[in-house]
Amino acid sequence: MGKQTFWAGIGLGAVAGWTIAQQLWAINEVSQKDAHRSLATERNRGAPGRTFEHSTETDAFTRSHIIENGIERISYLPKQRKHQTPLLFQHGMWHGAWCWQYWQELFAQWGWESHAHSLPGHAGSPEQRPVARCTLDYYLAFLKREVDRLPQRPVLVGHSMGGALVQWYLKFVGDLPAAVLVAPWASHRMLTPENLWRVVQNDPLGALLSAATWTARFGTHNPAAAAWMLTTRGAIFSPEELHARLNPESMLVLYQHNPPYWTPPERVNTPLLWLGGEKDQAVPEPQVRQSAAFYGADYRMVSGAGHNLMLEHNYRSTADTINRWLAAQKIP
Template sequence: MSPELEIFRRKPTGPRLCSNPVVLVHGAFTGAWCWNEHFLTYFADHGYETISFSLRGHGGSGGRNVRSLASIDDYVEDLETVIDTLGQIPILIGHSMGGYIVQKYLEKHPARAVVLMASVPPEGLLANNAMMAVSQPDLFLQMFWLQAIGPHTLLRDRLGRAMLSNDVASDDGMIYFGRLETESHRALMDMAGTNPVFLSPTDLPPMLVIGAKRDEIVPSEMVHHTAVRYDADYILLDHIAHAMMLDTHWQDAADNVLDWMKKNLTREDDSAKNKSAA
């Protein structure tokens, strides 16, 4: 059973473009706050009901005392709990670890559409971590220390450059970095390959996969591999790093998602109407 979860919900501020709500799933070390900075309200202002929530042990959700024991399957249960309150099949947007959680959710549940942003690939991060250890040992070591001691100021410069573009104001970057928290050891092990994703491209809803050219955490080459694996639409964003919902060019990421949803959801709706009319 999920602990009490921190949930934020925004109704469309104008005409509703889609009856399906957008559920935003955050990545490792963060909470619902990463979506609340920009995306939650921006999507509501563009006609979508939006929901963000903090996984157990994160942000304002319960379960902090046992966070290190939470598995990816536990996080999927949290997502199920939130979706059960909606009464509609959701549009799912997952970032990084959140993208992995979304993929695991899709093994057993439907979705109206899916967007994976800088997502952990279906095979997990074992290969990615090995490449990082060889090619970027300084970043690999600092990721280790982030998990061991949390967001210490001594880690900010290198990790900040990996997560956010250089043109993000240092004050904003420091505020965001200071809100990070350690992640579940068990969930990290799951993403290292002990709980891989099993999805067939033929059974998936419309899917968009977004990579960031400056991403050093989940490199764009690995994100592109995920798009190919699922036969999904793929967008590579310039001038943006891993935490694309917080970056200076966050609106570029948001607008690409909104444009894709408007095009694909409208196309799917028109197709359904034509079939019913026939």
Template sequence: MATPRLELLHEAPTTAARNAPPLLFVHGGFCNAHCWRPMMKKLAGAGFACYALSLEGHGGSDGRAYLPMIGIADYVNNLAAVGADFASPPVLIGHSMGGFVIQQYLARHPAAAVALLASVPPSGLAASSWRLTTRSPAMLMRLNLYQQGQYQPDLAELREMLFSPAASDRTIAEFARHAQPESQRAVLEMAFVPPLLQPRLPDVPALVLGATGDALISADDVAATARRLRSPAEMLPGIGHMMMLDAGWERVAARLLSWLDTLHPAKYVDAAA
């Protein structure tokens, strides 16, 4: 099969460029690369070259017509195709499903560092689905219908599912404008991943963040992802699942920036910057 055309957004540094690998952002389900726009602008303002990929079947990338057939391995191949175009391995920053894709990618491909935000954990979505089944079955049903493109929630329902109460209507409406169904094959492949199919990942600098207001990914899920990467888990208060857009997203950006600043200065920080 021919390599699909993939949408790749770019924000060039708006201050003195750092001597650092590029930052490559990978979105989660429901959305595309545009969800990273505010975060990219913020980090480009700190001297980083920022790129955001729309996975196959999302945004302006090829694949809308065959989205239900696309699997996690295809998303990993998308990431590998984009990563191969950089002069050196990028820093990968992934959200939700994008964090799960990055975990699979790391098993076979290099990265300078990884930051995972509200990532689907190594074992998949089984624990999250069970929690919603017992605590909020109506939300689980709406999410499933939303993923399949059979239901369009209003702003209040999107806030409950994906944002914190503090999120503005404007932010949620902008998210909804870019939202779309997700591949049911990819969702099924994340439903449950048995331990024997969870390969050990290489040692790589990692930041693993979760949000206390996240209705989908729990603190236990965040901890499981952090253990796999042999990194501490950090929970940011008062933020919902869409950590890069929700009210308080600037705190997420600040934590990312402070983490990037701790990486090897000879490699990541230009002394003249």
């Protein structure tokens, strides 16, 4: 019995030491990051040139899919363009440009030009640094590059972590014609006791894998976990189909969207639409509602929807809500 107690103590000590070392490493990593410095530095180290190109046409739009200089881009150009301002879609954790397909098709039918890109290490964009070392300021530099390459400032649409990047853009870069935040990260912090306990309680293996690998494995390590975290019954993709598309993600991004590394901007002049899913497990609807109130944003709760609003059974009505809101803002 004494030997068992001894080895149990050794094991617990090793786990505790590993956890403490990880926390110290994470704090050191995010403490050294500076959004302004990242924005002023060319971050793209992708292979130069165009490595993939494919286009398709329908009666309503032309779809262009390219990978150029290490970045995947999917663009929809309407045959009958009704708006001058383009839409730029920014995906969240684990996802890529692919997740916007169904909304991009709808908005093209409604006369909107739209573009979606994949951050490095996501979908068709090759990894440029180890995923575990990716941070929000690193991703922000790529988002700014996508905004700058468009001939006209876009309406920025961000989902989940992409919604956090929209907030970072508005604070560190500037205002836009409008922005739509789709089940976005909270305005002030993400690592709350409530959020951490919900993950540990519902997906203990995912929480353990996240701690062991320092990548955000919770909610994505198997189809059931992905379905619990991201969707509801009747979503476009089955749990198996969704899980097969997901990529690893950094834990540092979650650390960085918390004080003292992040505080929301005191004033935003950009018109904002904030969308929350009634059954969201990743960012619970009350947190989304509170964040919208902080920013003074227009808020809509999507009934019966989970976190991936653009892939839920009611994705069409949610897109229509956005389209109507943009019309009310008189976006040209």
